Amino acid sequence: MSSLPTTPASESSASLENDPASTLRINHTHAGIRARAAANASRDLDDAGLYFNRELSTLRFHIRVLEQALDDTHPLLERLKFLLIFSSNLDEFFEIRVAGLKRRIAYGNEESGMDGHSSSSIFQEITSTAHEQVERQYHILNTRLIPALAERGIHFLRRNSWNKSQREWVRTYFDDEIMPVVSPIGLDPSHPFPRLVNKSLNFIVELEGRDAFGREGGMAIIPAPRSLPRLIRLPQELEREGCQEYVFLSSMIHAHAEQLFPGMTVRGCYQFRLTRNADLAMDTEDVSDLASALKSELLARRYGDGVRLEVANNCPAHLSDFLLKQFKLEQEDLYLVDGPVNLSRLMAMIGDSERADLRYTPFVPGLPKALRKDESLFDMISRQDILLLHPWESFGVIENWLAEAARDPGVLAIKQTLYRTGFESGVVSALVDAARSGKEVTVVIELRARFDEADNIALASRLQEAGANVIYGVMAYKTHAKMLHIVRREAGQIRHYAHMGTGNYHSKTAKLYTDYSLLTARETLCEDVHHVFQQLSGMGEPRHTEHLLHAPFTLHRRLVELIDRETAHARKGRKAMLTVKCNSLTEPKLIQALYRASQAGVLCQLIIRGTCCLRPGVPGISDNITVRSVVGRFLEHTRVFHFHNAGKSETWCSSADFMERNMFQRVETCFPLLDRKIAQRVRKDLDTYMLDNCQSWTLQPDGHYEKRCPGKDEAAISAQETLLYAYAARP
Structure with missing residues (x-):
């Protein structure tokens, strides 16, 4: 697919924080943007012209998926798979997004969103684009893929x-x-x-x-x-x-x-x-x-x-x-x-x-060095935080840890959230075994995970029959947080362990989606997770958390503060930059905070896989913001937020996207990477995505995406292939 580096990602890509070119750009920003920012200071950040429509942006992502069917760097059957994924994506788009538009139109609700477009005008544009792309899809199938498959x-x-x-x-x-x-x-x-x-x-x-x-x-x-x-x-x-x-x-x-x-x-x-x-x-x-x-x-x-x-x-x-x-x-x-x-x-x-021969070359998920020993996972986690990057590092670690916990006589209690998972998964089997062995097992299952509702109802019944306490979460808020809490008695003392992640506890999607998993025994982080579980299972005022950000209570406010802090550094002439990697960016107040940061001279690097309502490249407003989307073999799913903070950098992982529903209508968590080496590793992973010139698309001010390609004398770099080379084992 691309030329691979001869060293792992952690060594091959220089951190952008120490990149002279990055510093030059920021200095240039201070010199050039302040004048434009002053000229545009009176422009209302609620101006509809500063926002893309959510539905249209989502449709553009589906089109980027379809584009993969034309990319001959993918094996032939994988190209066909992308074309079929486009069909599946479009089905859900019509079932949910277009259905919602038609319902609003039928009820006479033409109220425009932050982009200023009426429901009818958006529906007409979607209809025109969808007709064009469906015709194109079948043309690709009939004239490109079917003949190519016949040749093979x-x-x-x-x-x-x-x-x-x-x-x-x-x-x-x-x-x-x-x-x-x-x-x-x-x-x-x-x-x-x-x-x-x-x-x-x-x-x-x-x-x-x-x-x-x-x-x-x-x-x-x-x-x-x-x-x-x-x-x-x-x-x-x-x-x-x-x-x-x-x-x-x-x-x-x-x-x-x-x-x-x-x-x-x-x-x-x-x-x-x-x-x-x-x-x-x-x-x-x-x-x-x-x-x-x-x-x-x-x-x-x-x-x-x-x-x-x-x-x-x-x-x-x-x-x-x-x-x-x-x-x-x-x-x-x-x-x-x-x-x-x-x-x-x-x-x-x-x-x-x-x-x-017509599929991707298989690989074996790797293990961090800390786990390559024949000893208890509890012992390894008690010594240090462990970070996994799926699918290149094994999700089986989490399943094995739960299985060990189910057998361990010292384990007293297990609490876990489940949003999407397989009915027969190793995670569920371990929870069933733990409940049957007499451990206190509490599972918060979100029954309303879209299109997984029936599976989750059956899963809840299976766990209840085994003796687990099953909680359906909070009625008005979907529980989307990814948390696991284990209580263990060690040498007469109670010890807490936790897992937090950006993705679901699902062994199949863990082979297809990119996600981070943090395993920790840090007392303060584990206590925070414990408090969130108590809030989910009980009632009362929000519990204080030392480190965790927690939606719908503190996450949105704190993210705005972290962006504004970077803005304040820039206004004082300090180097200022942030990187946000998530699936979607639609929440207006977060977008406006990013606009203010750009106006102040903060280098804002956004890696947004799908829907993005922020318009980059607007002079004096967002010309210090870049937005890119990476579409490739694996579905990008990690949510990572990095803030330079005048050299005292902070890196966070989260279950939440920058969307209204995640900030205000769901239970979400966002956790800091407190281990310096782990945080540095994640920042270098982000740098690798910023260097991608094979599977990366850059959002333009007019809303279209431009595919990045290697220059004449530029090495081809695929972030996903580079990370696979760095972290995965070989078959």
Whole structure:
């Protein structure tokens, strides 16, 4: 993907704090920006022109994901995977963001946000962009990826290319696997239009003739069985030598649709898919049992109002118009696609493929030197703080630590938050074992983690059956903090241990997302974690924390203060800089604090993966702010905040993004890295991201993102590859 350094990241990239070029830029800022800042001092920082729209910024991130499908530095199947991820991302974008816009428009709520745009104008721009990008997506699939895969022996066979043996096999598969489970629905007064499940694959069929009851043919709907795969691999004996050959379920149904309507003629069969509003709108004030209320809401989610209709592009207009009318949608909500309407379901094929040569080179997560010993994790953590950077360093350390705690007779209590995790994960199994062995286990489960609600309800039941105390958090606030607290008796004394992280306790996503994990026995940090757990499980005033910042109480206020402190240093002529790395930046007061910092001459380096409402490069306002987004093999998920503080630097990690919901509507934690070496390591990791010129996109003042590329005499640097080289082991 890129040329790798010959030394680890911790040695290869000089810290920007000691970089002469960085100092020169700051000095230049003091000389040049103060005059412009004075000229713009009267400009209101609430000016709508200083902000990008949140929904449009989110859509631009999804487009950056789609761009990866064109990047031939990624292996071929990984490029296909990016294209499918774009489909999945767009599904959720319509289910939540577009659904919310349509709801506001329907209720006449055109009130503009901080960007000054009305709901209707944003919806129109989203619609135009989404149509363009979906057309582009299928063009990439059909003209770039499918031909390239065919050259490498992976074929998706259309009906007109089946040979005799393949047609016979398809016929048998249809008779044995599809016919028994499919239920076609003829449309007439006694069979009204069916209520179709959100994002399900369906077919609209045009019929001619009379059925067994003498009814004239018209239209019918065929819901594709959700239990069947959307892509089926042919038996090996029917494949060409050295090839993998697949048939779409939709092709099988198209080829044999007339078998579902004996005695009638199928004039046309066209696939379609409806995307519905999937946001849960639950009035928490009237809920006495959150789990029961959520179960009811989850059933309703499958049948929310329609927001988007995808139809095969060969479908006649009178049929697509009929569908739009049934779902109460407008022409602008119709997306005509040149291929399968449910692309994200093809992800299973990538996982099942035997072509390792078309996937990323595997690696083995590494371990810090402090953990490369055959001794108790408690002993190692008691000696020093340990930081892990997933996925390059093993998430298994946390699972193993919990498993050890479950077995350890000295462990008295375990408390943990769970936002997203697997039902059968090692973390859950260890908590179950600990509860069954008689330890005091308390788990704060956030049932309302979007699209994981059903799994979390089942997880809560499993833990309760094992004897754990399960708390659903605080009704009006989602518990998003990532915390683990262990109480252990050692030599007659009580000792506390804690884990805090930027990501979820989920072993699968820990292999795909970048996240930091801090394991510590520091008394003050552990006491802070203990206080937050007490506040979650009990009632009363906010508990004082020595080091932790805690949303919705102290986090937002303190972050503004830390930015303002950097601003004050700059105004006194001191070197001033900050780096923020998070997933999204939307909260107005934090953005305004960054604008004030830029005006004062603070070098503001923002690494924002997705949504960013801050507009960089505005003369006299934000021309000392850079915003970049890194999109690559792993999903960037670390939240890290670094402040130079006149040489007394502070580095923080957090579960929270710079968003309103994280600051005011969620329980979040932000923890300082008190170990000097660990803090220095994280700062050097940040420097590596700032040097990325392979997978980094720079936000421009007009809102578009420009891909960074190595210059003529510049070495190619991929931050993710560099960190993999530095921290991971080799297979």
